[in-house]
Amino acid sequence: MNITPVDQTDSWQDLLDHAESIRDVAIADHFAGNGDRVDQLSHEAAGLYIDFSKNRLNSDTLNLLIALAGEVGLVGHRDAMFEGRRINQTEDRAVLHTALRRPAGDVVTVEAASGGDSDAESTESDDNVTEENVIEGNVTEENVIEDVHQVLDQMAVFAGQVRSEQWTGATGKPIDAVVNIGIGGSDLGPMMAHRALRPYGRPPHSDREIDTRFVSNIDPADVFETLQGLDPETTLFIVVSKTFGTIETLTNARSARQWLLDGLREAHDSEPNGAVAKHFVAVSTNAERVADFGIDTDNMFRFWDWVGGRYSVASAVGLSLMIAVGPDGFRQFLDGMHEMDEHFRQAPLAENLPALMGLISLWYTNFLGAETQAVLPYSDHLSRFPAYLQQLEMESNGKGVDRLGRTLTVDTCPVVWGEPGTNGQHAFYQLIHQGTRIVPSDFIGFVHPSDPVGNHHDLLMANFFAQTEALAFGRDHEDPQRRFTGNRPTTTIMADRLDPLTLGRLIALYEHKTFTMGVIWGINSFDQFGVELGKEMATAIEPELTSDADLEHDPSTNRAIAHYRSRRQL
Ligand code: F6P
Numbered sequence: 001m002n003i004t005p006v007d008q009t010d011s012w013q014d015l016l017d018h019a020e021s022i023r024d025v026a027i028a029d030h031f032a033g034n035g036d037r038v039d040q041l042s043h044e045a046a047g048l049y050i051d052f053s054k055n056r057l058n059s060d061t062l063n064l065l066i067a068l069a070g071e072v073g074l075v076g077h078r079d080a081m082f083e084g085r086r087i088n089q090t091e092d093r094a095v096l097h098t099a100l101r102r103p104a105g106d107v108v109t110v111e112a113a114s115g116g117d118s119d120a121e122s123t124e125s126d127d128n129v130t131e132e133n134v135i136e137g138n139v140t141e142e143n144v145i146e147d148v149h150q151v152l153d154q155m156a157v158f159a160g161q162v163r164s165e166q167w168t169g170a171t172g173k174p175i176d177a178v179v180n181i182g183i184g185g186s187d188l189g190p191m192m193a194h195r196a197l198r199p200y201g202r203p204p205h206s207d208r209e210i211d212t213r214f215v216s217n218i219d220p221a222d223v224f225e226t227l228q229g230l231d232p233e234t235t236l237f238i239v240v241s242k243t244f245g246t247i248e249t250l251t252n253a254r255s256a257r258q259w260l261l262d263g264l265r266e267a268h269d270s271e272p273n274g275a276v277a278k279h280f281v282a283v284s285t286n287a288e289r290v291a292d293f294g295i296d297t298d299n300m301f302r303f304w305d306w307v308g309g310r311y312s313v314a315s316a317v318g319l320s321l322m323i324a325v326g327p328d329g330f331r332q333f334l335d336g337m338h339e340m341d342e343h344f345r346q347a348p349l350a351e352n353l354p355a356l357m358g359l360i361s362l363w364y365t366n367f368l369g370a371e372t373q374a375v376l377p378y379s380d381h382l383s384r385f386p387a388y389l390q391q392l393e394m395e396s397n398g399k400g401v402d403r404l405g406r407t408l409t410v411d412t413c414p415v416v417w418g419e420p421g422t423n424g425q426h427a428f429y430q431l432i433h434q435g436t437r438i439v440p441s442d443f444i445g446f447v448h449p450s451d452p453v454g455n456h457h458d459l460l461m462a463n464f465f466a467q468t469e470a471l472a473f474g475r476d477h478e479d480p481q482r483r484f485t486g487n488r489p490t491t492t493i494m495a496d497r498l499d500p501l502t503l504g505r506l507i508a509l510y511e512h513k514t515f516t517m518g519v520i521w522g523i524n525s526f527d528q529f530g531v532e533l534g535k536e537m538a539t540a541i542e543p544e545l546t547s548d549a550d551l552e553h554d555p556s557t558n559r560a561i562a563h564y565r566s567r568r569q570l
Contacts, residue, residue, distance in 0.1 A: 005402065006522055007410050011068035018064055019367040022057070026487045027472045030058055043351055046343045046505050047336070050353055051492040054472040055360055055440070056368060065359035066349045068520060074355065077519045078512075082345055084110040084144070084306070088526035089403060095526050096144060096304075097311035097511070098341045101334040101504070104149045109142065110306060144304070151316055155301055156327035158281070159319070162236065163208050163326065169279055170264060170272035175236045177211040179226065180320040181256060182240030183248045184391060186283070187216040189313025189507075190240075190321045192388040193333070196381045196503050199450045201324040212324045215256070218248040223255050232263030232279070238320050239282045242309050244289035247539070253280075253293065283316045308526050310391045311511060314504075329500045336504025344512040354509050357442075357491070358516030364440045364489070365414050374432065374441040375418035378464040379498055381450055386418035389510055395528050396514050402522035412521050418442075422463045433471060433484055440489045443468050444506070448497040468492055 006012055031037055031053070040059055042051035069075075080087050084094045092113060099108045161167035165174035180190055191214040194201070202209040215226045227235075237256050241249045260279050265271050281299040282290040290300050301316035313321070314334055322330040344354050364370035373393075375386045397413035419427070421443070432439045445464040449457035467490075474486025493509075495502045518525030544551060544561060545568070551558040 003404065003522075005406065005409065006068075006072060006520055009068065009071045011064060011071045015061075015064050015068060015363075015367055018061060022061065023368065025056075025058075027054055027056055027489065028474075028486060030056075034058070043353060043356075045347065045351065045353055046339045046509075047495055047502060048353065048505060048509065049492075049494040050357075052356060052360060054468055055489045055491060056438075056487065057360065057363060061363060062350070062356070062359070065363060069349055069355065069359060069516070072520055072522070074349070074516060074519050078345065078515070081515065082108075082341075084108055086111050086113070088308075088524060090524050090527045090529075091305075093526070094306040095308065095311075096306040097308065097314060098338075099144050100148055100307065100314035101338040101341065101508075102145055102148070103338070104145065106145045107143050108145055110144055144306075147304070151301055151303070155316055155319055155322050155330075158301075159323045159327055159330075162323050163210070167236075167278075169233050169235070170275040171233045171268065173233045175210070176234045177213065177230050178236050178238060178320050178323050179230070179256065180212070180214045180238050180240060181216075181249055181252045182214075182238075182283075182317070183216040183246060184395075185309025185312050186240040186242065186246075186249065186317055187214055188310075188384070188388045188391050190214070190318050191216070192382075192384040193313055193318065193321050193503060193507075194324055195384050196379075196498060197321070197325050197329070197333075197500055198381060200329050200500060205329070206324075206326055210324055212320055214320075215252050216248065218251055220255075223252050223259075227256070227259055232260045233267060235260070235279065237280045239280060239293070239295065240284070240317055240319075241282075242285050242303070242307075242312065242317075244282070244284045244286040244293065247535070250293070257294075281319075283319055309528075310395055313507065325500060333500040333504040336501035336506075337508040338504075339501075340505045340508035340512070344508070354512030355516045357509065357513040358520070360491070361414065361440065361513065362517050362520055364438065365411050368438060370414060370438045370440055371411075372415040372417060372437070372439055374439050375416060376421050376424055376441055376443050377418070378421040378443065378445040378460055379450070380420050381498055382444065383420050385444075385506075386416065388507075389418075390416050392510060393514050393517075395531070396525035397518050397521065397523055398530065399521075399523045403524045404522075408521060408523075410521065412523060413517070421467065422460065425463065425467065429467070432488060438489070440491070441471070442491050442493055444493045446495055446498050446502075450498050 038051065038053045041053040042049070077087065081095050082098055084096050086092055086094050088095050094110045096108065096110065102108060158167070162175050168174055180187065194212050199205060201212065213226050215223045237253070239249065239253045257276060257280065261271055261275060264275055276294055277296045277299060280295050281301065282295045283301045283303070284290050285303055285305055287297050287300060287302070291297050301319055303312065303315040303317065307315050314337055318330060340354070344352060349355050361373055375389055377385050393416045394413050399412055400408055402408055418424070431437065432441060443464055445461055470484060471488035471490050472486055474484035477483040515525060541561065545564060548565070551561055553561070
């Protein structure tokens with residue numbers, strides 16, 4: 001495994017030289033000079049059509065990026081992930097979200113714990129990780145696919161019971177609303193996917209429409225507003241937390257439990273027996289904490305430490321989605337992910353969609369000076385996809401040290417952001433068309449609408465095509481205010497329709513894009529220590545807000561807390 005810092009590789013130098021030579025070549029000039037450009041730079045695989053031709057690069061760029069991927073051992077790292085090696089060295093864990101979507105009967109084993117000191121330096125500097133033992137896997141424990149399918153079956157039984165009204169609340173009424181309580185990966189995945197697949201949760205796709213809602217923020221407004229209009233007798237809460245120690249989730253779950261018990265008492269004068277057991281289920285890796293909270297562990301759906309929070313929507317974390325779209329719809333969602341997993345695992349890098357997306361994003365970040373990456377879905381159903389990708393990419397690769405703890409001397413994850421088209425066109429596209437910054441943008445569109453209404457969809461897609469053309473080729477004008485310089489890079493991503501299969505493919509596409517970029521930078525993309533400091537400090541500050549003890553923070557924080565304390569009394 002290569003431990004040379006990426007910017008000291010030969011390929012990096014080659015890319016720097018190459019960037020100098022093509023920095024000033026406009027996208028229009030690339031097209032003018034190569035009649036085969038679209039053929040060479042567009043691909044169809046795993047149900048997606050992706051056209052990279054409106055980017056500021058040529059085939060030499062891609063060849064050099066692929067050489068860089070070769071020099072840092074992307075393929076070996078990729079295989080190590082799929083084989084269940086403990087590639088998350090800082091936490092000594094395997095990274096096996098891809099196992100969650102494999103068919104029953106497959107075999108994937110997890111490498112046994114090292115048992116010793118798990119710090120990254122010893123793993124890497126021992127130099128005992130070679131291409132050979134990566135691919136063969138050296139120590140195996142259990143076949144995780146059996147466990148995965150046992151939980152999927154448990155989820156399907158439960159989802160079936162809720163959907164068929166066999167599962168009832170404490171007073172015997174069927175469940176008609178499901179509230180997912182979780183945050184980060186325990187919210188964004190199922191919330192984004194539920195919104196994306198809303199049509200698949202109602203007739204004709206689904207025989208039952210369940211009111212599905214999500215509470216994440218500790219802001220009381222979230223739980224308060226989300227519960228408005230719900231009936232405690234017919235509401236089921238799914239408390240989702242990998243650790244079951246997350247303050248937001250536990251606080252929201254306690255408030256929901258209080259709301260349930262108060263509501264049931266109000267309706268029936270007394271609290272029915274087993275109310276919590278009939279209205280609360282949990283998704284977690286930590287059975288002890290689930291039991292401590294008061295949820296029956298028979299009503300717990302487990303997952304494993306080798307599933308990172310932001311990679312967990314295919315696990316039991318997706319239970320609310322499975323209840324909404326049904327077990328068959330959920331299986332299609334997993335199948336879509338698996339299809340993209342297999343593409344990433346098998347396709348040569350020159351045709352490998354996630355690898356190419358990662359390499360091209362890296363090209364802009366490290367060689368052309370881009371600081372952000374826009375994701376612009378031409379689908380209102382994908383309105384939370386950019387937020388989902390923010391956690392996926394920025395929690396994975398927003399790091400300043402490499403796997404060995406060495407300070408990185410190259411830029412890493414760009415700021416990921418976006419909004420659905422056409423809304424964004426009437427807001428921030430001004431900057432993308434005429435601003436001074438380079439904003440590589442992924443345009444995601446569909447041939448068929450999820451909800452056909454009049455000619456809306458053709459109008460939507462006309463805008464989709466128009467924007468990428470205008471951004472790439474611009475339009476000259478004698479008045480500089482009205483001039484469009486063009487040369488604004490976009491990637492076109494199209495699929496037939498936004499169904500469970502396609503959503504699964506898209507999610508896995510971006511997961512493996514993120515993986516590719518992390519490997520090239522030499523980052524461990526699977527820990528997230530950067531979220532810890534603020535959490536710890538909030539825990540210490542909370543009691544200070546209601547006391548008059550001396551404050552021992554910095555002067556600015558002291559003054560802000562003192563201001564809050566004094567105004568809080570009013
Ligand atoms: O604070 C960040 C984080 O740890 C995320 O990585 C994770 O998805 C989220 O919090 C929620 O964690 P949990 O599922 O353990 O409640």
